[in-house]
Amino acid sequence: MQHLLTNRERNSSRRRLSLSTPTSTDFSSNDFLSLSTSSALRTAYLAELTASSHIPLGSGGSRLLDGNSTYAEDIEKDIAEFHNAPAALLFNSGFDANSGIFSCLPQLGDVVLYDEYIHASVHEGMKLSRAGVRRKFVHNSVKEFTRVLGEVVQCDELVREGKRNVFVAVESVYSMDGDVAPIVEILDILDDRLPLGNGHLIVDEAHSTGVFGDHGRGLVCALGVEDRVLARLHTFGKALSSGGAVVLCPPIMREYLINYARSLIYTTAMGLPTLTMIKTVHRFIRQGETQSAQKQLWYLISYLNEKLLQLPDTPFLDVPKELSKSPIFSLVTPYPRSLANFCQSKGFVVRPIVPPTVPTGGQRVRVCLHSGNTTSEVDQLVELVRIWIEKQHGAESEDPSTALKASRGHGGVNSARL
Numbered sequence: 001m002q003h004l005l006t007n008r009e010r011n012s013s014r015r016r017l018s019l020s021t022p023t024s025t026d027f028s029s030n031d032f033l034s035l036s037t038s039s040a041l042r043t044a045y046l047a048e049l050t051a052s053s054h055i056p057l058g059s060g061g062s063r064l065l066d067g068n069s070t071y072a073e074d075i076e077k078d079i080a081e082f083h084n085a086p087a088a089l090l091f092n093s094g095f096d097a098n099s100g101i102f103s104c105l106p107q108l109g110d111v112v113l114y115d116e117y118i119h120a121s122v123h124e125g126m127k128l129s130r131a132g133v134r135r136k137f138v139h140n141s142v143k144e145f146t147r148v149l150g151e152v153v154q155c156d157e158l159v160r161e162g163k164r165n166v167f168v169a170v171e172s173v174y175s176m177d178g179d180v181a182p183i184v185e186i187l188d189i190l191d192d193r194l195p196l197g198n199g200h201l202i203v204d205e206a207h208s209t210g211v212f213g214d215h216g217r218g219l220v221c222a223l224g225v226e227d228r229v230l231a232r233l234h235t236f237g238k239a240l241s242s243g244g245a246v247v248l249c250p251p252i253m254r255e256y257l258i259n260y261a262r263s264l265i266y267t268t269a270m271g272l273p274t275l276t277m278i279k280t281v282h283r284f285i286r287q288g289e290t291q292s293a294q295k296q297l298w299y300l301i302s303y304l305n306e307k308l309l310q311l312p313d314t315p316f317l318d319v320p321k322e323l324s325k326s327p328i329f330s331l332v333t334p335y336p337r338s339l340a341n342f343c344q345s346k347g348f349v350v351r352p353i354v355p356p357t358v359p360t361g362g363q364r365v366r367v368c369l370h371s372g373n374t375t376s377e378v379d380q381l382v383e384l385v386r387i388w389i390e391k392q393h394g395a396e397s398e399d400p401s402t403a404l405k406a407s408r409g410h411g412g413v414n415s416a417r418l
């Protein structure tokens, strides 16, 4: 263990748990709608918990044994209806849901195509799956997806004959880049190349839940393609400030997962506190209680976009050339730790993201907006980035290698970009 940890230390890739100071400004968490500090939500949650005092606190077992309840089943029905889906199945986490789906759904010889930036939980599932072919395609590239699918169709007679399934895994919004998947284009290509209906898209909506679409129903609903997507995953731990996840899918798939998804079968089901929180927050969003937060979040997204475009061109930071279409912004820099440390020292929490979480050369500072952020906080953050850039230029003009050394001192990573 020590040897491996030391290696990571040496490669500047050792992970550590950290604590944020309570007074710092959050530009990092996935609490997009700032619901985790909503006193209205807390009050509603406690009232719902009290109203459910006849229900045991703990679930008592796996969903398949003693852990099921009408309370959980009613939540599933409500959520399915809200998202215009035929059925819903709760999982203890999004990680469990993805690993469950991708480990058991592909049958022997089936094909899984996945965006190269797909979440680790999908990889976890694929590792256990019986799929014959697992192929990645270049992130968000419709052209590359078409090419990879074309190769699969050409090489595999059973795929052409509709006797072998092709599952495609994408995220609505990618957690590190904040960009949005070309869902309609992918669906059109699947229909075109697999007209017998054996192409199935599975969309992870973890970062679009609560943020995209009417009442935060997610990107698939916003695009109106609910009927064309096999399954959707919504997680509750991000914008909905709760925990757990739900898979929206046809009833047959729900039954199949209940029978085969080990991450559902062999774990204790969510207890009342979590279920109550999910129920409360869903009532909140259905009743439109989060709509002003959603609107404010989108206002801040355009505000930060505008501010970032005003930053100077510099080798120390790749200012995004394209506007971000989500609350997640990535400030690509060879010195992510230096920039993040600087902002953190001034009370603004942003995180450095380094390989292997992102590809080498793609190291960045991830900035995440929340409806509770103010425009003044956004101004201050952008000003800090500007000051940091100036400091880097100053250090470089004194000694061209100073900036690099300083950054390495903070555990910065080397980059091909400079």
Ligand SMILES: Cc1ncc(COP(=O)(O)O)c(C=O)c1O
Pocket: 092, 093, 094, 095, 096, 098, 119, 121, 171, 175, 204, 206, 207, 235, 236, 237, 244, 245
């Ligand atoms: C895209 C994506 N899918 C799934 C998950 C896992 O969800 P959960 O946190 O509920 O386990 C995450 C992050 O945590 C995620 O970013």
